[in-house]
Amino acid sequence: MIFTVLIPLLLACFIPFISKFKHKVHTGIFVLLIPLIIFIYFIQFAGSGFEPVRHTYNWIPSLDINFDFHLDGLSLLFALLISGIGALVVLYSIYYLDRSEPLGHFYVYLMMFMSAMLGIVLSDNVFVLYTFWELTSISSFLLIGYWHFNERSRYGALKSMMITIFGGLSMFGGFALLSVITGTTSIQAMIAKTDAILASPYMPLALGFLLLGAFSKSAQFPFHIWLPDAMEAPTPVSAYLHSATMVKAGLYLVARFSPVFGNFEWFFIIVSIAGIVTLCWGSYMAVHQTDLKAILAYSTISQLGMIMAMLGFGTKAAIFAAVFHILNHATFKGSLFMVAGTVDHETGTRDIRKLGGLLTFMPITATFALFGTFSMAGIPLPFLNGFYSKELFFKSTIKLQDGMSATASILVDIIPYLAVLGSIFTFVYSLYFLFGTFGGKTQLDKLSKKPHEAPPGMLVSPGILVLGVILIGLFPSVVNGTFIAHAAEAVYGEQVVKDIYFWHGWDAPAFRMSLVVVGLGAVLTATRTRWNGIYQVLPGKLSANKVYDTIMGKLDSYSRKITTFYMTGSLRTYIAIILSTIVVVTFGFMLATGGFTIDFSNLAPVTVIEVAVALMITAAAVGTIYAKKNLAAVLIVGVAGYGVALLFVIYRAPDLALTQLVVETVSVALFLLCFYHLPELRKQSEPLGKKTINAIVSVSFGAMVTMIGISAHSSDWFGTISDYFLETSHSLGGGDNVVNVILVDMRGLDTLFEITVLGIAALAIYTLIKLKTNKGGK
Amino acid sequence: MEFIISILAGVLFATAIYNLLQKQFLRLVIGSVLLSHGAHLFLLTMGELKRGNPPILTEGVSDYADPLPQALILTSIVISFGITSLLLVLAYRTAEENNTDNMEQLRGNENE
């Protein structure tokens, strides 16, 4: 099974070589083989006696991240859709994409996507699933940006990436949380531990994380905004990724986890609301579009919402209908996208305002569109699969269980009405699409090409899909037994036996709902131009797009504002902020841990001479601040340095004193040398506020180190390791000056690298002086 | 006495930082020098001050000052010297290239 997932990815590596010959043979012809092989592989599993199959391939076993492929009914349905529609889309693309396009790139991305999508539906391991999930986002990004010289393509690509990867990361968080709660990375094992998950206080968070991922990927309101902009991708991509497969990954995820969360009431509430709102909003907005692909995009959003809602209902009937509709939607929406692509290809436009009356020019395409749109609208005809699932949807909306909390019951009451409302608009935009393109008057003057029927090759793929629409409609129980029942079982957790009938009788509530949809839908279609003004009110100026644009814009402007606010480039600001942080936090810790200790025993006696030297150093240190001449300042620093040397003498450190004297002398000389040419010190001209801040920062920092120093000195728990040095200096070190022995022997490494530091400093100084910028040099 | 030296070291830190918060290069370098004095004095205080003889072994003496801090300070003094010299030259060269010894005029902008 791993081969089916990896074949597209592996063979994709060869596509760039094959595409060198694209002027002789269209690259797509080679590529077509890949989905076909995969489809044939998977179709062998289908049948009424299907049992889940499991294959495991190690990847990172020590982290419990493995390719655990679990093929159950749901995965099989998706795998067949991915490979089947994939094959049709590749076939279609051969006629749609011209050989002058960078075909290599196109097919590489497409195969990358196919691998990833198969990986999503087959992986039982959550982290592997996430891996493939992000790979679909990446390939979708690349495909939307395929014509990246268009500003709109780049915008759409970025938008889809930001939203779907946002969701992906959130889902990743959910997976990590679930794996921490259950201690496993396998979805099946998680389902087995449902009780543990439901008992965890973090369950709502995990659910929230997962749903964000699912909703953003499946374009649920308000994350739907990326899908219309994704229509910048070539039409085969829209048909494949953005209607039949990738956008259903979110549905897949919800379906996969519904055995876990299905009994949690908020799962029902959130998912149903999201689905129903998306259904209504998507279909309502679709009517307002003028671009054929935009109509289909909003239609896809709305249909995804409908399936999402059914998954939220979670009843046996609803899940069955949801799974059935996943299949049906793929067939009719796939064909409609191809129709839109064909129209675009043959007329040069997708703007419905310029189209019309194409029936006479493109009769076959028009027929396909007729079947597709009627099926989508749910017109009660026995050979349209869309009607069956629509009917099942209605039925599931009125069969929702009671006995839930107040919120849930209100929801149960209003869902059927919203379902009908959404479906009415579905009806309207379906007919609007059909008649706007193929009915009415022709406007040849507005078209850049003279329209004619598409070449036969281009008609094959939509033709097969329309055939699917009809066959599923005619023989629903065949499809049911082979695919749907198994898929529904995988989602629901136990066997789901449902029979699909066309006729339920005049008094069946679902049928009455359908009649209301058709009746009201027809009226609204006929009067569409009269109530069109409503879009000025709703959405009017409201739009989730604006929210996205605002967020992205603000992200840029605020990040700039915030960053330039504190990254001023001023060393003084930097030091002030760094030091204040250190002071505040360190004092905080000192208080919190009761760190300050002071111990007056064990102190050396105070003598006058030390106090005098200390005062001298203090005076010199303070004096540096007030010095007004370079020379004076340097000399004052020298005084401080010599003072420190004096202290060393007093404190029995003759070597230090000597070194300090030498260093101080050389330093002063260097100071004088370097600052001879520089401007004189100026009077401090800063405002008082700045001065105060400086003073506060420096004094508090000084106080802090003094306090820590006193405490450290007062903490006398241990003897020092120095006694050892005193004992062994002579016997082992061979010297009597213990400091020297330590430096050259016990801590010889320090000394070696101390000299190294000096050496590097010397080289750096040499470089600084010698290597001056040569204008013209690099 | 240790406390007096600790306070002195604290004062050196404070004045050093006050200098580091100024604009002119010379003051900044002076600040860094004072800072190293402060650090060294702290290190010195951590051994027990003024107890016993200088740590040079002599017959008949058993009480010596703590030699380890002295060794560490020595290393640190040399390193500080290296940095100070580099800083001086760097300050000189920067002032020469940028025609100013005022740090506040060297903020720069984003795209360079």
Added chain:
Amino acid sequence: MSNLAVLPIIIPLIAGIILAFFPKWLTLVRILSKIFIIGNLAVVSFAAWLVFNQGSIILETGDWAAPYGIIIVADQLSILLVLTTNVVAAACAFYAPHSLSDRKEKYYFYTFFFMLISGVSGAFLTGDIFNMFVFFEVLLMASYGLIVLGGDKVQLRESMKYVFINLFSSMLFVTAVGFLYGAVGTVNMAQIAQRVQEVDQQGILTTVGILLFFVFAVKAALFPLYYWMPKSYAVPNPVISALFGALLTKVGIYAIIRIFSLIFVHKIELTHEAFIWISGLSMIFGVLGALSTNNIKLIIAYNIIPAIGFILMGIAVFNQDGVSGSIYYLIHDMLIKASLFLLAGTIAYAAGSSDLRKFSGLIHYYPFLGWMLFVSGFVLAGIPPFSGFIGKVLLLRGALAAEEIAIVIIALLSSLLILYSIMKIFIRGFWGEKDESFQPKSIKGRTVPVVVLLALSVFLGIGAEFIYPSIESISKYLLNPAEYINAVMEG
């Protein structure tokens, strides 16, 4: 055999010294530097192999037993970091001749370079806290030499800030080491750990620990101490930026990992809880910084900050998964930051500007460069199956197990924005219409080192099974400080 532990410090030192003698014979210098770095890499690889198979190599320098002499401790963590350091360094050594002018190379670039490696390796390997200060100074001094190399206006200006801030933190380092010595009477890290444990980290010890944390946090560029970093890392030559970005800040975070897993582990509820906040704020402000600019080098430089935040996050939660995640992320970030800085340098060279507003459509001329950047973006953001992902899985699991939900959400959101900051370069710089008048330059020699680094990053993710068990054992080792203490104290 234990002398092997000091070789990764000594070989670069000797190499640096040798190369200082004839800097003008460029051809020879270039060849020798490559030989030295490859040789060192081989030695380190062998040492790493030994350490992972036979346990830590501990060297008592000058035969002075612990805790009296300076101890070099090549344990799994330090040797792994030294190995990564040498890999990055080797890539930089091969990139350098293509990017530096001959004049810069002649002015002791390779000496500074090897001294930097020596200092970094020493800081990783030493078991003595004052010795660590010395190695910090070695690497800082070498970095001062590198950052001023070339000596133009902007560079000197940023060097001033860089040197002053680092000097300050160095002096604070000495002071804090002094305080620690005053309280526990030793500078040997194992013995400090032992003694801190004996008194249960009471009194002033936690405060001293926090002071040390700040010393390292300044070097590691954590919030809010990173102000000096982005500009000074963005202005020098790309090869120098790569060395700084991959190595210098990582030394700081390594020191934090070491000190706060070995010594100051007895007040975790205070110290490590504070780290959670710092790591979260680093992620937020770092990524905002990356989004704020159009300068591609600055974008990469700012991206160092959230990465350090991620690494700190694992230490902060301080459990098996968290610490493993930190170390995984640390290794990952060293590789990817080096490759991104080199990549950004190459892009800036190819496009003739590092300002995103000034170029577009590069993919038509440099497709390979574009795709490398594209992949790097996903590697950096931790998108699977690349290396950042493995680190992120571990970090998230660790944080969730510690019930730190807020940091998880911040981490996820900042991952998205990190990706955005890199994709911005791809979309604006590489996508777009073909500019027919553009004159492409050859970038051949510059891409090879990047490819190698990127391939290693990718392998770190896809081949995680080969690496993760080692990381896991490091994390177990870090969570059990007794092992380190015993190994050092009992020789």
